[in-house]
Amino acid sequence: MSRIQEFYGYKRLDGSVGVRNHVAVIAAMDNSNPVARRIAALVKGTIPVAASFGRGMIGEAGKRHDRTLVGFGKNPNIAAALVISLEPSSAKKIANAIAETGKPVEWVAIQTIGGTHKATEEGARTALKMVTDAGKIRREPVPLSELVLGVECGASDTTSGIASNPATGQVADWVVEAGGTVILSERTEIIAGEDFLAENAASPEVGNEILAVVKRCEENARRLGRELTNLAPDNIAGGLTTPEEKSIGAIMKGGTTSIQEVVDYAQRPSKKGLVFMDAPAPGTENITALAGGGAQIIIFSTGVGNPIGCPISPTIKVSGNPNTVVHLSDNIDVDVSSITKGKKSIAEAAEVLYQELIDVINGKMTCSEVLGDVEIAISGYCHL
Amino acid sequence: MEQALVMHSKDNVATAISELKPGEMVSVLIGSERLEVKIRDNVPFGHKFAIKHINKDGIVFKYGQSIGVSTSAINVGQHVHTHNLKSLRGGLK
Numbered sequence: 001m002s003r004i005q006e007f008y009g010y011k012r013l014d015g016s017v018g019v020r021n022h023v024a025v026i027a028a029m030d031n032s033n034p035v036a037r038r039i040a041a042l043v044k045g046t047i048p049v050a051a052s053f054g055r056g057m058i059g060e061a062g063k064r065h066d067r068t069l070v071g072f073g074k075n076p077n078i079a080a081a082l083v084i085s086l087e088p089s090s091a092k093k094i095a096n097a098i099a100e101t102g103k104p105v106e107w108v109a110i111q112t113i114g115g116t117h118k119a120t121e122e123g124a125r126t127a128l129k130m131v132t133d134a135g136k137i138r139r140e141p142v143p144l145s146e147l148v149l150g151v152e153c154g155a156s157d158t159t160s161g162i163a164s165n166p167a168t169g170q171v172a173d174w175v176v177e178a179g180g181t182v183i184l185s186e187r188t189e190i191i192a193g194e195d196f197l198a199e200n201a202a203s204p205e206v207g208n209e210i211l212a213v214v215k216r217c218e219e220n221a222r223r224l225g226r227e228l229t230n231l232a233p234d235n236i237a238g239g240l241t242t243p244e245e246k247s248i249g250a251i252m253k254g255g256t257t258s259i260q261e262v263v264d265y266a267q268r269p270s271k272k273g274l275v276f277m278d279a280p281a282p283g284t285e286n287i288t289a290l291a292g293g294g295a296q297i298i299i300f301s302t303g304v305g306n307p308i309g310c311p312i313s314p315t316i317k318v319s320g321n322p323n324t325v326v327h328l329s330d331n332i333d334v335d336v337s338s339i340t341k342g343k344k345s346i347a348e349a350a351e352v353l354y355q356e357l358i359d360v361i362n363g364k365m366t367c368s369e370v371l372g373d374v375e376i377a378i379s380g381y382c383h384l
Numbered sequence: 385m386e387q388a389l390v391m392h393s394k395d396n397v398a399t400a401i402s403e404l405k406p407g408e409m410v411s412v413l414i415g416s417e418r419l420e421v422k423i424r425d426n427v428p429f430g431h432k433f434a435i436k437h438i439n440k441d442g443i444v445f446k447y448g449q450s451i452g453v454s455t456s457a458i459n460v461g462q463h464v465h466t467h468n469l470k471s472l473r474g475g476l477k
Binding site: 158159162166192193196236238239240241242243244245248249252339340341342343345 | 385386387389391399400401402413428429430431432446447449450451452464465466469470471472473
């Protein structure tokens, strides 16, 4: 059958295409979060991007913080960005980097403008203009090759590896086939499956980078006095026997194509096809990294269920657990429990998920968008 | 209605998607072909059973990939879990 291979998106000056048309109010550091949230509350059409830490951050953590905030501003779903910070230098650093895309960017510094009220007023006026200007941008037809899909799994259970992850992987394969990009991530989830990923990588160099990601992760764990294991007692009770089995079941959500590139946390891929991002597995942190890396859309595969989505990139929740799709129906966008009930094949259920992906990138809101169950967490410390 | 899923045509195990009992006949779909398997143990939902004979020290395949090695010979229809399958991945418990 022929699948839809185009969508209506917002074309940006840098050539990327958004599936949403938000104005982002970005706090450059945690002390500016209240002002950023206040501005976003005053101006419809904006989304607040609250930072974790940011003040006095050095080394890799500081670079990751800046790269992620800049990545949010550069994300194709963002029409314009307003950066709020305590003082001008940090505000300008983030704003100038976002402005490389050519999109409208302004900044407000609380210390120099004269405190909370003045910063809020100035910010709200700027944001109002940005939102009304963004409203003039119309959706236009573009090929699916413009899409960067992030895949994540959280609150996994026995059904994840046999239903929601393989269905997500089938959709990932279809996006790659259409010329798009898929970002697979979660370094602790590939442990014990890294040989399979490395052998299947686009080149030996990429394969070695995948192996290096896992090696670093294991060394970090040992430094903390831990031997990494991905199998919990409830996984074993649920039928998973070995770490390999759990990892390969998790890797399934990336599909079956070769990994073309390994990128850092919130780093934008330079290649099309399947890409691996070296980022931690916990849900909020991971979808933060995916959005920072330019994913316009995320498919979040879950077993037991998890409500969280990303404010920048619509997050589609898919579950194959027959209980979860009823018990947490507020939070699940796509029900693939037909696989676990033996009524549909993975490919048949994947068609339903693909249609939801097409609907959402054309404007249909996800459960987490409608509910406002969205959050950002930039990794601020050494997280496995 | 399927009672068990085979993830890849190379696999020698299937995953039960209903509670299976000894003596029960289960039809599994491998690619486009069907195989009848007589269940020999209790196999809970989400657990695996052999769909091909697996020798001792034989590789167990799921998703078309090795998920470990058998610690004893496993007959068709027998439960495959921690009692007869171990990881090949060093360093991981």
